[in-house]
Each structure stands twice: as structure tokens, then as C-alpha cells.
Amino acid sequence: MSAPLPLATDHPGQVAPAAPPAPGRSRRLSDRGLAAAFISPALLLLLAMSVFPLLWALYLSFTDYSATRGGPAHFVGFGNYTAILASAQVHQRALTTLIYVVGAVGLQTVLGFTIAYLISRRTHGRGLLTTLFLVPMMLSPVVVGLFWRFMLDAQFGVINSMLGSLGLGQVEWLTRQRTALISLIVVDTWQWTPFIMLIALAGLTAVPKYLYEAASIDRASEWFRFRTITLPLVWPLLLIAVLFRAIEAFRLFDLVYILTNGGPGVSTETLSFHVYKVAFLGFNTGTASAYGILMVLVVIVLTQLYLRYLNKLKED
Amino acid sequence: MRHTRRTRRMPAPGRKVQLATAAMLLVATTVAACGDGQDDGATASAPKAPATIPELTKDPLTLSFIWFDWPPAHALEDFANAEYKKERPNATIKVNTVPNANWHDAMFTQFAARKTDFDIAILDSQHIGEAVTNGNILDITDFVKNNIEVEAYNPYLLAAYGQFPQAETGKRDENASLYGLPLLGDTWTMIYRKDLIGDKPPQTWDQMISVAERCQADNPGVSGLAFHQANGSDAAAVTYNTVNGVYGGNLWDAKTRKIEGVLNDAAGQEAMDVLVNKMKPLTAKGSGNWFIDEVNAAVAQGKACIAFNWIAASGGLLDPKQSMLGTTREQILDKLGFATLPSQKTNLVPLGGMGMHVSAYSAKDNQAEALNFMKWFERADIQKKWAAAGGVPSRTDALESPEFLNAGPFNQVYTDSVPRMRDMWNVPEYARLVDIENTNVNAALNGAKKPKEALDDIAKEQQSVLDSSSRKGGGGL
């Protein structure tokens, strides 16, 4: 963003390969020029594709602009913001999103850590196991969404079919208020448990062996060892994984779009999905921009938290 | 951080640069947006198409349509390339298709971009208001006057796919402007299992429900009814609107723009009660997100006694490869019957189908070709050929022709339904109105809301959308 502005006018090029490097000041200058020349194209792309659009959205968020209706945009001050913050519709989506984020991330943390812990205790086949567990994470959300929709179908889906063989009744996975949100959480958990597992595993394998050995001489109980050695050492990394997932889950759109389309009613509409409806059903671009900016603020807070822990981890 | 460990705070000069950049960008944005605004002001109303077709180009030309992905879209492309090419060898027809769920968005985002990769938009009848108000499609009133035999159609069909402001149900206002011509007619058909409930279809809605009830009780594993309940597209909304019409309700009072108190009057409440408390219990478990394809699948798998679906989407039911009902078309037809919808207090049926609308942003040559295509398409002989190719025509002579009536077992149903049709609102706010209705009806069908509460919410929220023009900010929530 604040890359030194004197751009690379001095090209230390391939013209004179054997030329001795100029000493002192001028060499430092050429370094700065080089740095600027190397960094600024990347920053420019980010400015054009990320920062500029967001500033544009910020501007639009104070207007009643509509992308299709046309006509000049009128300033409405904070009208969009107050309307959004006061809207019961928005509150409902915020609650749904919160339940979803907490539920999904919580579940995948517990599961992911469990799997990682179990794997870390195996001597053989760890590579294979890890690779197998990672498959869901690599799939496109589109594929995951479509396929789970097929498997969760109440009539001919394989899940209900198996429940039927066990003598249990059919469950309306995607069409009941409670089960639909649970289904969403389950599918997200299925896809992203491997993520937590992977990070946790990285943390677990990094725990120095001698710590365990020392503990086992002390005849410490397994639980005690886990609590006092494993968890504290893995925790910082795990926290980062959790925050990362929380940010991603907060942004969730595609899975909802494909799996439930927000239904039944609007009970699985997340904030992202609601923004989409405001933006593309009524083309209320101004409102949608304000809504988006508010979401971005939440993301920024989460990201700051994430970066802070990341920083701490790096410094340790 | 290999070299120097910097403090976390950005040094003051950096900040200034940052601020300056931000300010510059903001100014640039404002200018861009304002420029955009002026641009829009000039084209606020729909531009007019010429009254006569301009001279057509002799160069190769591709005439593009946009529709959603379903069999009629492929039928149209094949048909037009086979037949239209005979008249215009240099023209190629391309029908771009998008997923159904994305259809409205795909067309209107391109309209919003003021640049379309299609020349003819195949708009749902209810999309007209939005497109006209935004100036996205051509006003073809004069063109129609000079080139189309309007008396060859049931007036409401012309009105439904072309007129804005909307016509009264069953009529056409000859002084109103036209923006489109019918491409594919459609309505719901009742699909019933002759082998389970007999050859004679139920005549009233109440009768239909009791027949379904008995059928479900007699045939374990087969549900009494199957119909659209999904919260996407216009699925659940059309279902409620159909029952609403049959039970004598109204969607709104178009003159006073009143929904509150009209939609949720006694008749509306009764319709919601019938739908949720009498019809829903007869459907399969977990059918609360069913739309066209799931209903078709249920019928083809032999899991429904009586089903409702769009006629244009019913062709697949006769395909033995997809069906458990028989190994030949004849065997399937021994079991499946198609009938017009039962009536109750009224005999209204939902108007479906789509019209052709010329994009205001396509090139002059393409617009001329599009008009020529439309004129060609509405010719008596072509309408019959379209019928034979699997399409649903709109001209009365084509609808009554053997070419059409013999092309499919449900075509008679369409012809009989034409005088009974009713459409939803085609106002610019359509997309939001239908979303409100869809989600609330879907919620009621799936027990997420009480039926009465859902209907009152629909009326209240839809009313606020219609009244929202005076609000300061927060439109669209």
C-alpha cells in the first residue's frame, strides 16, 4: 500500500553482468527500487480488485443507488446502516449465522482434534490415514453441497435408507427448521474437520518427545499429561485454526445456496445469503453495500484477532 | 521477518500516503458513479423498436437467446436452426442456458451491466415490469400493430407476455404498450394415476383431496399428492397462488396497489388452510423442498397418486428410461392421466410460460433480426410447426390444430386451460414479492410458521415492498 513511490527507474539489468556492484548508498537505493518494482504490481492488483471495490461499496452504502433501476444515487446518510441494524430480518440471519458458526466450528474442532490425537498415537499408516481424512476438504463446496443434498434426501437418500435398515424412521433432513440447520452444520463439519485435524496434527507432532518421557518418569496420569503438556503446546496453533475456520464459516454462502437455499422458509439463511438476496433480487445496491460493509467490519475484527494470535505464534 | 524487525504501527508518512490514496479512490468512485447516474437518466424508459423491420443484414449473424436449462430451451434451438435457417440462411440461433435458480439474476445482472450477450431475453411474464421500468427491453407496440395478427390470439395471452402495466386477468388493454410476444405457453396440469384412482379425474378441489386421501390409504408407499413446495424460484408461491385462485382469493388489488387485507382476506386464509392442513399431509415426507424435477421423479417412480406440474416440464414423464411405470410410452400412458386442474369456487389456473423480449443493448442488426424472428415465429404455419416440434404455441389456430393436440397427451389440457388463466403481479418489485411469498409459504408447509401467521406476514411484507419507494435507506431488507 505504501510502497516507496520512486518506482524502478534505475533498472539494474542484465546489461553488464560483470559490472562490480556500486558500493554504499547507491546500492541501497537500487535495493529500494527493486523492492518497489517487485512489490507494487502485486499491491496494485490488490488495490484494484480488493480495496477499490470496497471503497466503492463504502460510498454506495450511503446512497440509495440501485444497479438496475438507474437514475442518480441519492445520499441517505446512515439510513441504510440504521435500517439494517434495526431490521428484525437481519437479526434473525445474524442469529442463524452465529448458531451455525459456533456449532460447526465447535463440532469440527472437537472431532478434528480427536482424530488428530488418535492418529498421532499410531506408529503405522499415519501418512495414508492423514491423506484419506483430507479428501473432503479438497472438494469444491458445489460438489459437497450437491452430493449431500442427494444423500440427505428424505425419500431415496442413502442416509435415511440406512436409518431405515436400523429400524429408525425417516428424518426430514433439509425441510425442518431444526434439522436443516443441523444438516448444514453436519455437512460443513464433514468438509472441514480435516482442516482442524491437519493443523492439530502439525501441532501434536511438534510436541517434543522428551517432555512425555519426563512425564512418564514422574508417573503422571495420561489425562494429566494431556492437560499439562499436549494441550498447552498445541493450543496456540489450534486457536489459529479455529479462528480461521470461524472467518470462513462466517462468510459461508455456497453451501447454503445449494443445500437448502435458505429454507425451510428463511431458517437457514445466513448473513451472506441475505446480502445476496438484497443485492440481486431487488438490486438494492445501496442497502446491500451497507450490509456488506457491516459484514466486512465483523470479518476485520475476526481477522485482527487471528493475525494477533498468528503474530504471537510466530514470535514464540 | 528476516531483516529488520519493524514496529507494528505504520510510520506517519505511510499513513499519509494511505489516506491520500483512499481519498483519491473515493473521488474517482464518486465521479464514476455519478457519470453512471447521468447515463441512466437518459435511458430511464424503454426505447422503442421500429414499427417495421429494418433491412436485415446479409452477413452471418448469430441471434442469441437466454433461457434456463430445460428441454424446451434445447427444443427451441434445434427448431429455430432447422426452420428459421430456411428463411434466413445467414442466421444461426443460439439459446444460452443458465441454471433455473440463476435465471432472473443472470438476465438482470446483464441488463444492469447495460451489455447483454443475448438479443432476445426469454423473460417470465412477471419479469416484464422490472425490465420495462429499467428500460432493458424494447417497446414493440408499433411493431406488433404492423406485423402481428393480434386477433389470432386469446387476448390475455398477448397481454400476459407483453403488456405493461399489467392487464386485468383474462383481458388485454389495447391502449397499453407491448414489450414482448409469447414464446412458450404453459400452465399446470394435474397428473393422476389412472390405475390407482380410475380414468375419470376429480372435478373439484375438495374431491381431488379426498380421492388423494383414499388413494394414499389404499396404496402404502404411495403418497396422495405431489406438488411444488420449494423456496426457490417461484415454486411454493405458484402453489399457493393456484389454491388461492381456486378458492376465490385475490393476490392484490392492482388499482390501489393493496396487498394487505386483500391477499389475507377470508378466501386467502381458507386457501392457506387447505394447502397446509389438507394438502400437505398427503405429500411425501421431506417433500418440502420439491420443485419441478422432484415432483417428476416422484411420479416416474410411482410414488404419487396425483401430482401437479408445469406442462412444459412434463415430457420426461413419458420417457421409459426415467420411469418405473412401464417400459414403453404406451404402458406409461395406460397408468398416467393428464387433466386440467379441478375447480372449486373459481376455475382459475396459473399462467406459466414465457415471452420473447428484445434486449435494448443488443446491436441494431441483431435487434432487426430479433424482430424478424419474432414476426416469423408468430406466423400460423410456424406456430403449428413449433407445436409439432414439442413447443407450446399461443395462436388459437395452432392451439386447436391436430399438430399440437396430437403432439402430447397434455396438450389438450393446455388448450382447455387458456381461458382460465391468471398471472401473478408483473410489477418491477416482482423478484422481492415472489421471494417473500416463496419463503413464507415454504415455511408454513414445513412447520416453521403457522399458516395464518405466514399469510399475514406475506401480506405485510409485500405491502411494505410496494410502499417502500418513499423510504430513506434500507430498501430491500
Add this chain to the structure above:
Amino acid sequence: MAVSVDEAVSAGPVRDHTPPARRRGGRGRSVLEVALLAVLAVVMLFPVLWMIQTSIKENRDVYAIPAKFFDFQVTMDHFKDVFVASGGGRSALSVSFLNSVVVAGASTVLATVLGVPAAWAYSRFAVKAKKDQLFFILSTRFMPPVVVVIPIFLMYRQVGLIDTKLGLILIYAAYNLPFTIWMMKGFVDEVPAEYEDAAMLDGYTRLQAFRRFTLPLLVPGIAATAVFALIFSWNEFVFAIFLTSSDDVRTAPPAIAGLIGGTTVDWGLVAAASVVFALPVLVFAYLVRKHLVAGVTLGAVRR
């Protein structure tokens, strides 16, 4: 003397050295753990296996109740349908796969070309407010796509990039750039700066030192980074569905999503398309398995 970047960062979890001490405590417990792990593995993998199975089933068997696990007719028709249109010729799906290849490939190249030099510069030079810049870069990646797509849409409409491959390529490149920079910076950090210093004492310029000595050592890292970028843009859905509409531009994810919502759903075809679509990703992911931790955390966590 040359340090393989590959080895330098290979502390990934896939390698099974450093087995934790086996407890003497209980064979029984160990069996229990293995059993639990097996159950979890089955649960996690079942959907994938079911997808593969559905892709080779006849449609009748797909809808069978109760579900058929073993006794079904194997057919390859669905895979044929993925590539060949019903009337012969290329199917729309196969065109979308091709579009995906072009868009993902080009955006990856762009992100790499812009990102690698930037990462090197961030690693080697004392750039002003480096940390802030790096964190700013990473945070752009966390913006909700649905939010970003609104102004991007308006912007693209001004410059005519709606429904073009170039538009998608640019947005994907911007989406992958933060990741590329973070990931590559880690790799550059692993290569001692002394190599370049030594080369410069020999009379090479900084740029030449970078090109001749550091860059070759970075190749494995660049490959890994590029593969991840490829995977991200290959799987991306939100931008694709809102910024494209025509068959010639549409990438595979929206095309696959479009398989449902017509008049009939051919789940066999959906499954086959999903398998074909997922296969390259899985192969790629396997190739870069050593860098998975860094890859999936956008280069932020390296262990």
C-alpha cells in the same frame, strides 16, 4: 551446499517420523483407538465412496429403496454424458471444464508472476511497515465474496469485463495473490540470504543474484504454491456464478450446480461430473501433501 527447499519445510505431518511414545498401558485401549479411528475414517470417506458408486449406477438403481450397496449394474454412461452431448459433439459440461482449466491456469500464472517477486522483496528488503503490509495483504483474502462481488460487478460493468474469462482470471488472481505472497515468503525465508550476498560480492547485481541463485532453489516451492492457487480457483463458485452467464465462459462449478433444477435430475450424471471435477484436485493435493498445512492456512501457518 544447496539446501533443498523441499526438505527444509518437510516437517509436515504426513511423514511418519517422530512417533509418539507408545504407552505400555493397554493393548485393549490401543485396539479401541484403532477401532474408533476406523469408524471415523469410514464416516468421513463414505460420502466420497457413495459418490463414486452413484456415478457408475444406472438411474433406476440410483433411486432404489432401500439403497443398493453392491448388487447393481455397472455403467459408464454417466461419464460418457459428462463429455459427450446427447446429440454427439462436446457437451456443455466439457466446455465448462475447459473454461475452468483456462481460468484457473491463467489466474494461477498471473498470481505467481506477481506474487513470487513480491514475496522475495518482502523477505529480503527492509520495506516500510512490512508487517502491516503483509497483514493487509492477507486480510484482503478474508473478505466475504458475496460482498466483494457487488462492487466488482459494478466495476466490471464499467469496463466490460462481465461474463468474460478475463474478468474471472483477474478476480481469481487477486484472490490468490495474498496466499501466493504469504506462502512464497515462507519459502524465500528458508533460502539463506547469504547466497545472494555472496553472489553480489562476486559482482552480480541483486536481480541477477535472485535469478541465478535463489530462484532455482524456489522452484519446488513455487510449484507447490501454484498448485494450491490452482485448487482454490478451480473450486471457486461465488464469483463464477455472479460474474458469468454464457456457456462459453461458465466454469465447471456453476455448470455442475446447474445440473439440478431442470425438469429431471440425473444424479448419476451429477455424481460422474463431480468425480471428474474432483479428480485433478485430489491428484494435485496429493502432490503437494508436504505443504498442506501452509497451503490450507493461506501460507500463514508453517510447521
